[in-house]
Amino acid sequence: MAPLKFCANISWLFTELPDFSQRIYAAASAGFQAVEAAWLYDSDLQELQRVREATGVEVVLINTPPGDVKAGDLGLGAVPGRETEFKQGLDLALKYAKALECKRIHLMAGRVPVGSDRAAVAKEMEAIFVHNLKYAADILSKAGITGLIEPINTRITDPRYFLDSPHQAAAILEKVGKPNIKLQMDVFHWQIMDGNLTQNINKYFPLIGHVQIAQVPDRNEPDSAGEINYSYLFNTLDKLNYQGHIGCEYKPLRATNEGLGWLKNYWTQSK
Template identity: 45%
Template sequence: MPRFAANLSMMYTELDFTDRFEAAAKDGFRGIEYLFPYDYPARQLRGLLDANGLQQVLFNAPPGDWAAGERGIASLPGREEEFRRGFEQALEYAAILGNRHIHVMAGLAVPDIEQAKQHAVYLSNLAHVALLASREGVTVLIEPINTRDMPGYFLHYQQQAQDICDELATAHLQAQFDIYHCQIMEGDILRKLERYLHRPQAGIGHIQIAGVPDRHEPSEGEVNYPYLFSQLDRMGYTGWIGCEYRPRAGTSEGLGWLQQWR
């Protein structure tokens, strides 16, 4: 039986952020994720989790200057110290929130820097934070993102993510498999899940969903999610499935798709 986590950065946006926890719990969610927690004290967020019987399953490490268009700094030469300090902050939040997965955004490709140099910085930073994470029982996640939603992102394809995990060969680095991004870039979703899900010292640590192509409810669009959910059960996936979609017309009103999985 799939376990669904509401993404509070994209769902319930009709409410203030701190009110979204209660709304998600009332709608039957038991897990939540979001992009970034750093605008709020960790203890305040912990209180919201506890008050609503929710589990924190994922958030992102600091991404650099998000408002200015940065989408992570893990692969950016010259930003290593900033990235590593940011990850230490993420670990501090994870310890209080009980969160066991931290997504590290790679950043955008830099046109005037050779890709090999940027790749080397990315590997070095990932190795550093994976070691820190291992000491706290946390897993670092990396996620391929489609070129339509995030042009120029450094990581686009599932095999790229698996190759990076293989290069570092640590159980504390895995791929985050967003079915929405993968369908847009590659398709052949089921075969990729079968190929990558349980790979040793790599594999898939977290799954996310949204309807394709418009990123609304997973009941819309070209992906047969009920079939994929049944296949994930068959493959023995026991992790969370993050609902990272933009509701078409109100979050609660669009949750009819969730009823059969409660």
């Protein structure tokens, strides 16, 4: 089997450098052939295109815009009353994705509104999310792009995020029923919310369109001290013949390059 493919999340890695263009160069110099990022929208698109072409680095994933971060937004896909803004954000994400030849967009669900009870608004938010995902699926399919939904844990990272477990995400995907809307598995969030990683990966593998990694509980390098045996997990994904990229979305303990020993060891052992 071909070795697993890793991409640098340049919203988290190489943050020693101030802009995304420099981080793409740094990722390429470190041996990455692909990158992903959360929000590139403050960067000059033509400059990003130029750097991508100069390095040959593939851009494999970006997120839809978060909304008004200062007002507490973190995505709009499931948020009541924000449907028009979600569509506008999708258009912007699509513009960047097309320009960068990126084939995956994380369609962020967003947070339960302040003052609302999660249980009381759950059905309404799910219905809005399903509707928006169906709309996005049709738009993205014309461009050959896959939309992704990602559960984010509500125990540590974001207590108000609407989509917080693989089980909830799978139920929503079933209601959406579009082949180009898939599940983004961030192992960090899955472990915190549900554990049971082996069974959940096997159960939901047919739905998975992208993987991200970080150690639990401190979200550092995969080989740092923590709960997850990444050697085992990589072997599990390899046995399942996972063909996509694995996004390195973690907080380096030191300078990014100093913490890449785990990846260099993997590359060496895979040759």
